Amino acid sequence: MPAIQIPTQKWSGKVREVTLGATAADGGTRAKTVTVGGATTLPFLHFDGETPHAPVVAIEIQDRYPEDWSPILLEVWGDAAKDPASWAKAAEEKGADLIYLKFALNDDLSGDYARKIVRQVLDATGLPLIVFGPGQVEQDNDILVSVAEEGEGERLVLGVCEEKNYRTIVAAALAHGHLVDARTAMDVNLGKQLNILISDMGLPLDRIVMDPTTGALGYGMEYGYSVMERLRLAALQGDGMTQLPMLVTPGEETWRAKEARTDEGVPESWGDWTERAINWEVLTTSTLLESGADIVVLRHPESLKRVKGMINALMSH
Amino acid sequence: MKIIGENIHIISPKVKLAVKERDIKFFQNLAVKQVEAGADMLDLNIGPQKKMGHEIMPWLVKGVQEVVDVTLSLDTTNLSAIEAGLKVAKNQCIINSVSAEEARLAIVPPIAKKYNAKLIALTMGKGGIPVGSEERVNIALEKLIPMAMEIGLPMEDLLIDPLVLTVSGCQEYCPECVEAVRILKVAGDPPPMTNVGLSNVSSSVPHAMRPLINRVYCVMLMAAGVDYAIADPLDGDLKKFINIVNKRDDSTSLGKLVLALYDKTEAMDQLAADDVDMSDPEQVDIFKTAQILYNDIIYTDSYLRV
Numbered sequence: 001m002p003a004i005q006i007p008t009q010k011w012s013g014k015v016r017e018v019t020l021g022a023t024a025a026d027g028g029t030r031a032k033t034v035t036v037g038g039a040t041t042l043p044f045l046h047f048d049g050e051t052p053h054a055p056v057v058a059i060e061i062q063d064r065y066p067e068d069w070s071p072i073l074l075e076v077w078g079d080a081a082k083d084p085a086s087w088a089k090a091a092e093e094k095g096a097d098l099i100y101l102k103f104a105l106n107d108d109l110s111g112d113y114a115r116k117i118v119r120q121v122l123d124a125t126g127l128p129l130i131v132f133g134p135g136q137v138e139q140d141n142d143i144l145v146s147v148a149e150e151g152e153g154e155r156l157v158l159g160v161c162e163e164k165n166y167r168t169i170v171a172a173a174l175a176h177g178h179l180v181d182a183r184t185a186m187d188v189n190l191g192k193q194l195n196i197l198i199s200d201m202g203l204p205l206d207r208i209v210m211d212p213t214t215g216a217l218g219y220g221m222e223y224g225y226s227v228m229e230r231l232r233l234a235a236l237q238g239d240g241m242t243q244l245p246m247l248v249t250p251g252e253e254t255w256r257a258k259e260a261r262t263d264e265g266v267p268e269s270w271g272d273w274t275e276r277a278i279n280w281e282v283l284t285t286s287t288l289l290e291s292g293a294d295i296v297v298l299r300h301p302e303s304l305k306r307v308k309g310m311i312n313a314l315m316s317h
Numbered sequence: 318m319k320i321i322g323e324n325i326h327i328i329s330p331k332v333k334l335a336v337k338e339r340d341i342k343f344f345q346n347l348a349v350k351q352v353e354a355g356a357d358m359l360d361l362n363i364g365p366q367k368k369m370g371h372e373i374m375p376w377l378v379k380g381v382q383e384v385v386d387v388t389l390s391l392d393t394t395n396l397s398a399i400e401a402g403l404k405v406a407k408n409q410c411i412i413n414s415v416s417a418e419e420a421r422l423a424i425v426p427p428i429a430k431k432y433n434a435k436l437i438a439l440t441m442g443k444g445g446i447p448v449g450s451e452e453r454v455n456i457a458l459e460k461l462i463p464m465a466m467e468i469g470l471p472m473e474d475l476l477i478d479p480l481v482l483t484v485s486g487c488q489e490y491c492p493e494c495v496e497a498v499r500i501l502k503v504a505g506d507p508p509p510m511t512n513v514g515l516s517n518v519s520s521s522v523p524h525a526m527r528p529l530i531n532r533v534y535c536v537m538l539m540a541a542g543v544d545y546a547i548a549d550p551l552d553g554d555l556k557k558f559i560n561i562v563n564k565r566d567d568s569t570s571l572g573k574l575v576l577a578l579y580d581k582t583e584a585m586d587q588l589a590a591d592d593v594d595m596s597d598p599e600q601v602d603i604f605k606t607a608q609i610l611y612n613d614i615i616y617t618d619s620y621l622r623v
Contacts, residue, residue: 189485193617200622231615239614241623 008048011236015039015294016243017053018206020098020157020179021128027153027177031126034097036209036294037245042232043290044314054315055289057304058098058130058297059091060251063117066104070255072274073299084117085124092125094301095308099127100249103143105134111146118147122154130157130181130247130297137165148172157181157209157247163194170201181247183211186223188230188242195241209295210244216253216260217284224248225291232292245294254281255299282306318539318559321390321411321547322348322356323516325377327364336363336373341380348381356550359385360413361402362392370398375405382407390437390547396424403432411435413547414478417442417460426468435474436465437512440497446480448489450496453479457501462509476512476545477501483520484530484609484616491518491534491610495541495582502542513538515548518610523618532558533606536575540582574600578607587611 015037022028034056041049065082066074074081080090088099101121103114118131131147133140144158145168159181161169166182173180182198184190191212199205212231214224228246235243254260259270260277270276281303285296289311298304325347327333335343348359359381363373370393378389390411391402399412414437415425429436438461440446440453447453457477465475479497482490498511518534519527532555535546539562548555560566561575577592593604602621608614617623 188615189488189617192615193619196617196619196623234615237613241617242615 006047009041011040011049011238013040013234013236013238013240013243015232015235015245016206018179018209018245020130020155022153022155022177026155028155029122029126030128030154032128033155034128039236041236043292046317051315053294054311055294055296056097057095057307057311058100058295059094059096059301059304060100060102060249060297060299061087061091061121063101063103063114064106069299070261070277072260072277073255076301085120088121088125088127091301092127094304096127096304098130098295099125100130100132100297102132103134103139105136105139109134109139109143111142114143115146115150118150122151128156129154130159130295132159132181135160137162141165141168144169145172148176148178151178152176155179155207159183159211161194161198163190163197166194166198167201170198170203173207174201174203179207179209181211182208182244183213186213186215186220186227188212188227188234191227191231192234192239192241195244199241205240205244208244209247210242211247211249214248214250214253214284214288216250216257217280217287218259219253219257221253221284221287225287228288228291228293246292247295247297248288248293249297250284250288251281251297251299251303254284278302278306282310286310318543319357319545320355320550320559321358321360321512321545322351322354322550323360323362323514323547324351324549324551325360325381326362326392328362332362333364336366336377339376341376344377344380345384348385351550352385352387354550354553355556356387358388358390358411358545360390360392360547362413363398365394366398367395370395371401374398374402378402378406378410388435396428400428400432403428403434409433409435411437411476413437414439417456422460422464426464426470429474430468430470433474435476435510436470437476437478438464440477440479446482446490448493450479450493450500453493453497454500454504457509458504462505465509472505472507472509474510476510478512478514481513481515481517481534483522484518484534485521485618488609488612488616492612495537498538498543499541499585510544511542512545512547513543515546526618526621528552528554529602529606530610531555533578533603534610535559536562536578537582537607537610540579570594570597571599574603578603587613 017038019033019035021030021033036053038052080086133143157179160183161180162183182194184194212227215221231242260280263273285307390413391399392413412429412434415421416439440456479494501511502508519530561572566572578588588607594600609616
């Protein structure tokens with residue numbers, strides 16, 4: 001058999017390296033930091049260029065017991081889900097690279113409350129922390145400013161930072177040494193535009209992760225995939241304002257999908273509910289990793305295990 | 318390249334009002350203004366006008382040709398309005414336009430033939446506008462050109478329009494449209510004429526940024542060989558760029574850059590950083606604009622600031 005020559009492509013651009021979390025040496029309290037980005041090629045094409053940092057997996061925890069979550073998730077996390085500190089610890093034990101703490105929408109959400117929860121989670125885990133508000137402009141502004149103060153120096157990722165509220169959140173990140181999650185709704189032009197607006201405020205590009213949003217398998221995933229692929233191709237072609245690592249939340253999207261959410265009134269041929277739900281989360285996530293996701297946020301520990309297995313296999317070369 | 322003045326267009330509230338009030342003076346002034354500014358022809362877009370089109374178009378044609386002696390492009394989907402306009406026109410007209418849909422192809426081109434009019438034919442079938450240049454050219458080769466040959470419409474009267482789409486949202490279409498023009502100009506002997514709606518390239522771009530994008534794209538399309546552009550003759554800088562190309566005027570640094578853009582596009586190459594005087598903001602803006610039109614850098618409303 002003659003040796004096969006794999007055709008390669010040299011790109012001029014490179015994704016920026018972004019480091020989440022800070023250890024004591026850098027003014028934080030994390031046991032370790034996580035660095036993503038740095039790629040000079042498309043995902044996992046090691047023959048084309050360098051991928052110095054593997055994509056990482058965050059596990060989503062919430063500030064209070066998420067009664068609206070699927071019973072499959074509530075069962076697997078058990079009592080841990082009743083307390084954010086225990087939940088963070090459990091997620092770390094299951095092998096998460098990062099903790100993604102999401103504040104659910106609640107009338108009594110306040111800055112002081114958010115501050116208390118973030119402190120508990122920071123004390124419970126040594127992993128870098130991503131903190132998301134409920135995704136409503138006013139509440140996000142209220143709590144994230146307090147969270148930024150409480151987590152001074154920890155290099156948290158603050159989200160959701162979108163066109164409507166980026167000024168407040170970027171100011172908080174600037175003042176207290178954090179990063180932001182720049183979210184736009186599946187649109188390459190608006191995604192790049194938000195990066196420009198944020199960097200115009202003086203936040204260095206290595207403190208922004210781009211969040212192009214996504215949909216689950218069967219619910220718009222292919223659209224999200226195309227947007228991410230386009231952004232990553234632009235980054236590699238040298239478009240500076242797109243050269244940022246990407247964060248997506250396939251866990252949240254997947255567990256909203258009917259296939260994962262329910263076992264009522266579905267055909268028997270759909271098979272075992274738990275296995276189906278996990279497959280949905282893993283398939284959505286693995287597809288998004290192929291389109292350039294650097295940070296994926298998941299919900300089920302078995303999905304975490306399988307996705308980590310895939311990443312490890314594709315990174316070993 | 319001939320300029321078809323675009324300013325009589327129903328999308329303008331003033332035009333809409335003047336149609337409603339049958340204010341022929343308004344149209345005569347706008348026609349004279351465009352021709353004096355250098356328009357070779359004038360587009361008359363009256364909208365669909367389903368009920369009154371057959372009265373409005375001949376009224377407008379008669380009024381406009383009282384004050385200017387140029388080719389008029391009758392722009393409406395209402396075929397009876399077009400035919401009524403053709404009946405009263407003194408000069409040869411352009412019918413704007415027909416798509417490649419069978420139903421339209423069956424009825425519009427025979428009218429062009431009957432009245433000895435030119436016909437703008439869009440490379441758009443039932444399935445919408447294809448991204449790729451080759452697919453667009455294929456629509457011309459498989460549908461539009463055979464149609465013209467079948468009814469005996471001369472190639473010089475067939476204006477194939479490969480459809481300019483906006484850089485804000487359809488960016489990948491921009492370089493493909495330039496390539497489509499290039500291929501069309503070598504398709505057949507004689508090749509068909511080509512036409513573009515130039516200003517579409519900056520549709521939904523913030524107002525102040527539109528002219529620069531239009532001008533740079535115009536030079537690229539000229540280099541590909543486009544014959545007609547529906548454009549704004551009142552944009553003096555657009556005319557400046559066109560003159561630089563037509564006269565090969567390299568007496569200024571701007572002229573050198575515009576000619577470099579033209580020559581490189583003609584040679585299927587791209588403007589490069591070393592063609593540009595980076596200390597001159599005008600040149601830098603032209604370079605950045607070329608990069609978004611090549612689809613190399615993603616368009617945003619802030620692209621000139623980055």
